[in-house]
Amino acid sequence: MAENFNQHSDVSAADLARLSQEAKSEATPSTARIIWDEFKADKPAMVALVIIVGFILFVMIASLFINTPQMMQTDIMNYFDKPGTDGLLLGADSGGRSVAQQLIVGSRNSIGIALGLTAISSTFGICWGLIPGYYSGYIDWGMQRVYDFMMMLPMTMMIIVLVTIIPHYNAITLTLIFSIFYWEGTSRLIRSRTLAESQKDYVAASKTSGTSNLKIIFREIMPNISSLIIVDTTLSFAENIGVETGLSYLGFGLPPQTPSLGTMIANANDPNNITQYWWTWLPAALEIIILCLSISYIGQVIRRAADASQRQGAAD
Amino acid sequence: MSLITIQNLKVHYPIRSGFWNRVTDEVPAVDGISFAIEAGETYGLVGESGSGKTTTGKSVVGLEKVTSGSILYQGQDITQKANRRRLNYNRDVQMIFQDSLSSLNPRKRIEDIIAEPLRNFEHLSKEDEKLRVLQLLDIVGLDADALYKYPHQFSGGQRQRIGVARAVATNPKLIVADEPVSALDLSVQAQVLNFMKKIQREFGISYLFISHDLGVVRHMCQNIAIMNRGRLVEIGTRDDIYNHPLHIYTKRLLAAIPETNVAQRAAHRASRLAVERIYQEQRAKYYDDDGKAYPLVAVSPTHSVALPAALAHQLAQEEVQREAQA
Numbered sequence: 263m264a265e266n267f268n269q270h271s272d273v274s275a276a277d278l279a280r281l282s283q284e285a286k287s288e289a290t291p292s293t294a295r296i297i298w299d300e301f302k303a304d305k306p307a308m309v310a311l312v313i314i315v316g317f318i319l320f321v322m323i324a325s326l327f328i329n330t331p332q333m334m335q336t337d338i339m340n341y342f343d344k345p346g347t348d349g350l351l352l353g354a355d356s357g358g359r360s361v362a363q364q365l366i367v368g369s370r371n372s373i374g375i376a377l378g379l380t381a382i383s384s385t386f387g388i389c390w391g392l393i394p395g396y397y398s399g400y401i402d403w404g405m406q407r408v409y410d411f412m413m414m415l416p417m418t419m420m421i422i423v424l425v426t427i428i429p430h431y432n433a434i435t436l437t438l439i440f441s442i443f444y445w446e447g448t449s450r451l452i453r454s455r456t457l458a459e460s461q462k463d464y465v466a467a468s469k470t471s472g473t474s475n476l477k478i479i480f481r482e483i484m485p486n487i488s489s490l491i492i493v494d495t496t497l498s499f500a501e502n503i504g505v506e507t508g509l510s511y512l513g514f515g516l517p518p519q520t521p522s523l524g525t526m527i528a529n530a531n532d533p534n535n536i537t538q539y540w541w542t543w544l545p546a547a548l549e550i551i552i553l554c555l556s557i558s559y560i561g562q563v564i565r566r567a568a569d570a571s572q573r574q575g576a577a578d
Numbered sequence: 579m580s581l582i583t584i585q586n587l588k589v590h591y592p593i594r595s596g597f598w599n600r601v602t603d604e605v606p607a608v609d610g611i612s613f614a615i616e617a618g619e620t621y622g623l624v625g626e627s628g629s630g631k632t633t634t635g636k637s638v639v640g641l642e643k644v645t646s647g648s649i650l651y652q653g654q655d656i657t658q659k660a661n662r663r664r665l666n667y668n669r670d671v672q673m674i675f676q677d678s679l680s681s682l683n684p685r686k687r688i689e690d691i692i693a694e695p696l697r698n699f700e701h702l703s704k705e706d707e708k709l710r711v712l713q714l715l716d717i718v719g720l721d722a723d724a725l726y727k728y729p730h731q732f733s734g735g736q737r738q739r740i741g742v743a744r745a746v747a748t749n750p751k752l753i754v755a756d757e758p759v760s761a762l763d764l765s766v767q768a769q770v771l772n773f774m775k776k777i778q779r780e781f782g783i784s785y786l787f788i789s790h791d792l793g794v795v796r797h798m799c800q801n802i803a804i805m806n807r808g809r810l811v812e813i814g815t816r817d818d819i820y821n822h823p824l825h826i827y828t829k830r831l832l833a834a835i836p837e838t839n840v841a842q843r844a845a846h847r848a849s850r851l852a853v854e855r856i857y858q859e860q861r862a863k864y865y866d867d868d869g870k871a872y873p874l875v876a877v878s879p880t881h882s883v884a885l886p887a888a889l890a891h892q893l894a895q896e897e898v899q900r901e902a903q904a
């Protein structure tokens with residue numbers, strides 16, 4: 263059959279290198295390049311990106327040099343030290359423990375849990391949306407009933423109960439427990455877009471090209487809803503920082519000897535702390551606000567990059 | 579033996595409604611049609627919007643779940659998925675889609691789009707594959723620099739060419755071309771039709787050419803079937819359909835072809851109005867009590883029309899006499 267094509271086209275093997283070279287020079291820029299251009303065109307988003315990346319790196323590395331059990335020991339001499347005294351940059355709390363060090367370790371714990379939770383719940387939610395949306399029929403029906411059942415459960419209460427009955431839990435078990443309950447929103451969102459996307463002719467064309475269903479779902483349809491996935495994932499990440507912090511604040515998150523942003527904000531439960539000893543809770547609260555704002559800025563830029571008509575970055 | 583034989587094909591879409599989401603009714607998009615496509619020919623399927631042409635075409639490539647009837651290819655009924663897989667059916671039967679933009683994945687480069695059937699059916703080496711893609715682009719008249727671009731960077735006519743290149747990639751025996759040019763302007767239409775013909779000559783491909791425009795079909799097809807609300811109302815050769823139409827629906831479609839000759843415009847308009855008047859007055863004669871088309875009856879070896887047998891033969895007789903007088 264190859265002869266058939268050779269016969270009817272002037273293009274031959276000899277031209278191959280030259281032609282693909284020519285085509286390369288005309289090629290549209292890669293996705294990474296487009297996203298980078300988009301960041302360069304949007305200064306606030308660039309600042310947000312630097313803040314997030316710099317902060318996460320700093321927290322991850324700095325926490326390696328902190329001995330947590332030692333840090334969490336009560337030191338009565340430093341009781342509510344003001345910021346800057348006794349060599350404590352952000353002062354100390356009621357136990358005389360360094361707020362700055364707790365902030366670093368606490369951020370590492372909170373961000374780590376949020377990252378893990380986002381990775382697990384979004385992956386699961388995306389699959390649980392793509393598959394029923396593509397297949398419809400019985401598979402869709404079955405998977406939707408599981409979804410309905412999970413939606414019916416009172417989430418916060420279930421988490422509190424699970425945390426109470428599991429004897430020894432740590433950051434990893436906590437992440438897994440959260441993950442059971444945080445995939446539903448993503449799944450419903452992805453399913454509705456997949457339903458619409460599956461009707462398009464390029465899916466039909468892939469079928470007649472002999473591509474398997476799984477490949478169509480993950481290699482053809484998924485890239486087309488990537489902007490939705492990216493925005494949803496960044497927003498869930500911001501939200502998930504809140505999930506852990508919220509529960510730790512209530513006392514049902516990480517164990518008390520493990521610092522987290524939530525346990526630090528819980529210092530604000532004491533009216534004295536709110537007015538007099540503001541340095542015990544304010545840094546953690548500010549950090550959360552800055553993190554969440556930055557993340558949503560970054561999410562916006564990536565969405566614009568994914569959607570050609572909204573781009574602000576330099577055209578090619 | 580025919581390349582492909584369609585026998586009493588029916589595709590009914592369920593309509594779900596009510597509290598239990600039960601099937602309460604059906605849309606008979608295709609309602610019992612039969613025809614056969616020979617190797618190397620272009621078979622025209624013509625009808626107004628919503629008459630079920632796309633549904634028929636999609637059934638032929640195996641994209642639609644058919645309600646009943648069969649489609650025979652190499653003696654096997656390819657409405658069964660297992661048969662399609664065993665025959666590697668889609669290597670031999672491909673489709674060009676009506677909407678060229680939606681049929682190309684916006685996230686894939688042209689190279690990957692055209693190479694998709696090759697990767698699944700032919701397993702060429704990287705070099706051979708790229709060479710084949712470049713040859714295909716050349717055959718449909720696109721430059722090599724299209725290779726790494728995305729579909730939205732092309733015009734409608736260029737996109738349709740990409741669709742053709744993908745359909746031709748595995749050197750199929752039949753291509754279902756679903757209104758390949760209806761979204762294009764006249765000069766581009768002619769270009770695309772011409773290279774489709776050229777490809778057909780060079781590769782010996784058959785087309786099932788779907789269109790709502792008898793003007794376009796005239797230049798492409800040897801045999802034509804006229805479709806009306808899910809049924810065929812007339813089948814014949816090009817001569818049968820254009821010069822001796824029997825069914826009123828065919829006559830209306832013919833009258834709807836725009837007349838480009840200014841001198842004959844008035845006469846054309848008069849004949850169109852005459853056909854319209856007959857249609858309004860005699861509709862009951864041409865359709866059964868439910869407003870559906872009758873089964874086909876043959877009036878000559880090539881020509882069949884969906885009318886009661888007596889009426890069909892009477893009309894055919896009149897047609898012969900009219901011809902003799904002229």
Ligand SMILES: Nc1ncnc2c1ncn2[C@@H]1O[C@H](COP(=O)(O)OP(=O)(O)OP(=O)(O)O)[C@@H](O)[C@H]1O
Binds near residue numbers: 591607625626627634
């Ligand atoms: N998925 C579907 N579900 C329900 N009804 C459908 C579906 N697809 C098509 N139909 C109906 O079937 C009928 C035939 O549709 P089809 O797309 O085959 O028409 P067509 O002849 O290709 O029209 P056009 O010239 O506009 O493309 C229409 O009445 C349409 O509403």
Ligand SMILES: [Mg+2]
Binds near residue numbers: 631632633676756
């Ligand atoms: Mg159609």
